[in-house]
Amino acid sequence: xxxxxxxxxxxxxxxxxxxxxxxKLPALFLLPALIIVLLFFFGPAIVTGYLSMTDLSxxxxxxxxxxxxxxYEYVLGSRWTPLILRNTLFYVGVTLLFNVGMGLVLAIVxxxxxxxxxxxxxxxxxxxxxxxxxxYVVMWQALMAxxxxxxxxxxxxxxxxxxxxxxxxxxxxxxGVVGASLGMLIFTAAIRSIPEDLFRAAAVDxxxxxxxxxxxxxxxxxxxxxxxxxxxxxxxxxxxxYILLLTNGGPGFFTTEVWSLWAYKxxxxxxxxxxxxxxxxxxxxxxxxxxxxxSLIYLRVFRFNDLLxxxxxxxx
Amino acid sequence: xxxxRSWPLWLIFLIVVTxxxxxGYVWLLLSSFNDRxxxxxxxxxWGLSNWRxxxxxxxxxxxxxxxxxxxxxxxxxxxVTVVIVSAMAAYAVSRLSFPGxxxxxxxxxxxxxxxxxxxxxxxxxxxxxxxxxxxLLGVILVMTSFMMPLGIWLLKGFFDSLSWEMEMAALVDGAxxxxxxxxxxxxxxxxxxxAVGIFTFLVAWGEFILPYxxxxxxxxxxxxxxxxxxxxxxxxxxxxxxxxxxxxYMLPAVAVFFFGQRYLLTMYSGGSKG
Numbered sequence: 001x002x003x004x005x006x007x008x009x010x011x012x013x014x015x016x017x018x019x020x021x022x023x024k025l026p027a028l029f030l031l032p033a034l035i036i037v038l039l040f041f042f043g044p045a046i047v048t049g050y051l052s053m054t055d056l057s058x059x060x061x062x063x064x065x066x067x068x069x070x071x072y073e074y075v076l077g078s079r080w081t082p083l084i085l086r087n088t089l090f091y092v093g094v095t096l097l098f099n100v101g102m103g104l105v106l107a108i109v110x111x112x113x114x115x116x117x118x119x120x121x122x123x124x125x126x127x128x129x130x131x132x133x134x135x136y137v138v139m140w141q142a143l144m145a146x147x148x149x150x151x152x153x154x155x156x157x158x159x160x161x162x163x164x165x166x167x168x169x170x171x172x173x174x175x176g177v178v179g180a181s182l183g184m185l186i187f188t189a190a191i192r193s194i195p196e197d198l199f200r201a202a203a204v205d206x207x208x209x210x211x212x213x214x215x216x217x218x219x220x221x222x223x224x225x226x227x228x229x230x231x232x233x234x235x236x237x238x239x240x241x242y243i244l245l246l247t248n249g250g251p252g253f254f255t256t257e258v259w260s261l262w263a264y265k266x267x268x269x270x271x272x273x274x275x276x277x278x279x280x281x282x283x284x285x286x287x288x289x290x291x292x293x294x295s296l297i298y299l300r301v302f303r304f305n306d307l308l309x310x311x312x313x314x315x316x
Numbered sequence: 317x318x319x320x321r322s323w324p325l326w327l328i329f330l331i332v333v334t335x336x337x338x339x340g341y342v343w344l345l346l347s348s349f350n351d352r353x354x355x356x357x358x359x360x361x362w363g364l365s366n367w368r369x370x371x372x373x374x375x376x377x378x379x380x381x382x383x384x385x386x387x388x389x390x391x392x393x394x395x396v397t398v399v400i401v402s403a404m405a406a407y408a409v410s411r412l413s414f415p416g417x418x419x420x421x422x423x424x425x426x427x428x429x430x431x432x433x434x435x436x437x438x439x440x441x442x443x444x445x446x447x448x449x450x451x452l453l454g455v456i457l458v459m460t461s462f463m464m465p466l467g468i469w470l471l472k473g474f475f476d477s478l479s480w481e482m483e484m485a486a487l488v489d490g491a492x493x494x495x496x497x498x499x500x501x502x503x504x505x506x507x508x509x510x511a512v513g514i515f516t517f518l519v520a521w522g523e524f525i526l527p528y529x530x531x532x533x534x535x536x537x538x539x540x541x542x543x544x545x546x547x548x549x550x551x552x553x554x555x556x557x558x559x560x561x562x563x564x565y566m567l568p569a570v571a572v573f574f575f576g577q578r579y580l581l582t583m584y585s586g587g588s589k590g
Contacts, residue, residue, distance in 0.1 A: 030405050044439045044442055048438040132540055132562070134540050142555050238432075268529055292426070
């Protein structure tokens with residue numbers, strides 16, 4: 001864009017005259033992002049909808065036929081559906097409680113420490129997040145293995161595979177430890193932004209620590225807590241990698257299978273050698289719709305319009 | 317700032333819940349230098365045999381250095397792409413007025429909250445159609461789409477907080493917005509670019525599902541696939557070898573984390589507001 005032309009464009013855009021040129025510059029900046037959104041969000045969303053109405057599988061790969069809502073009927077009518085739905089709610093609910101609760105406790109307790117000691121604890125809780133899921137899960141699996149290999153078996157004198165003995169406990173703890181670090185970081189930042197005066201005032205008024213936490217810290221952290229809760233709910237709903245690696249939905253039939261893992265396995269893994277893309281897509285479609293509805297609610301709760309200040313600089 | 321009378325109890329609680337994590341990493345370290353580890357007790361000979369993957373191929377797997385290079389290309393590629401694409405979009409949203417701006421920002425927020433993994437099955441088809449299935453470029457692009465919404469949102473915050481004077485001066489001197497973006501705005505938000513870049517790098521470095529699902533051939537394997545191929549049956553797995561590969565895999569991430577910690581903390585405090 002040559003300089004004099006740019007200057008006149010700016011003038012025109014400011015008076016709302018020249019619509020086409022007010023698009024050109026933003027379009028240039030937005031183009032890469034828009035292409036990625038189209039290719040990897042809109043495209044797949046449409047493809048998911050389409051696939052979910054076909055019988056596409058490894059067998060019918062070359063010639064899938066349109067089956068309407070058959071896949072949806074199958075999913076809703078499957079005898080495993082109630083179990084998996086229950087599993088999903090249980091997993092998301094309990095892990096969320098652990099994540100947010102533990103994140104909050106960690107943030108509050110560590111904030112009371114000197115930075116030196118605090119950093120050690122923070123780093124230890126952050127390690128699981130920067131460790132690859134594969135190693136992280138192997139690590140737990142080793143500690144929970146049979147004697148003589150497993151530390152837990154050694155410690156308790158009871159030789160068993162603890163993951164198989166307590167599948168839900170393991171799944172929730174292992175996910176929860178990773179999740180707690182997100183809460184810990186965001187809550188720590190929030191606690192640090194609380195003015196020190198408030199704590200002094202509370203102390204002068206003779207507030208006990210519990211009262212300070214309840215009346216000063218928690219009310220001021222309402223937004224961070226809601227943000228982390230909303231964000232984690234959605235991530236947990238769609239995340240399955242730790243379960244895939246730890247129990248693969250077992251032991252036995254669907255013991256720790258959740259919805260997203262079920263969809264993934266239908267579409268990409270199969271014991272009988274026939275992966276069902278169409279069926280998997282129908283299952284994923286339920287997640288996509290849940291995700292969209294939940295994120296819209298989430299925006300409403302967080303008063304999106306307040307976040308949307310006009311740009312400070314309206315030069316084009 | 318907050319020292320309850322029950323402080324020692326809280327400290328004990330904190331130590332009790334943290335010890336299992338510590339034990340896990342101690343096990344990882346021990347088992348990589350010993351033939352056999354029972355619990356936390358080394359039961360075999362000390363040595364470097366578990367680290368043999370560094371100088372020879374294990375089984376029919378590709379060389380670890382190919383895997384390392386692929387993982388670096390993947391994580392680095394995602395990091396650079398996310399930073400550039402997000403910065404451009406964030407600048408437009410922060411500094412330019414255009415029809416549909418609030419619509420675009422809303423879309424980005426929904427995408428940030430939206431669990432992208434649920435589109436995995438369909439992304440497979442998109443990659444096949446683009447001819448990018450089983451290629452690093454393909455997984456880089458899908459991973460970029462996962463991380464980009466957060467990147468745009470965070471960088472918008474950084475651009476918003478820049479003062480306008482410098483840009484105004486450059487505009488008056490006749491520089492184009494494109495030039496201003498690269499020469500003036502980008503250097504000024506470099507802490508933000510580092511924060512987003514490092515965070516994205518760390519997430520991509522550890523990513524498992526995407527490479528595992530979309531990469532098949534050995535020459536494009538990343539670390540996650542390499543490790544996963546060694547697990548197979550857990551009771552039979554060679555824990556020593558796994559521990560060593562696992563540690564080796566962690567080293568770059570820990571190094572990047574230490575280097576980038578101060579940038580990351582600014583990102584989180586910025587992120588909590590949006």
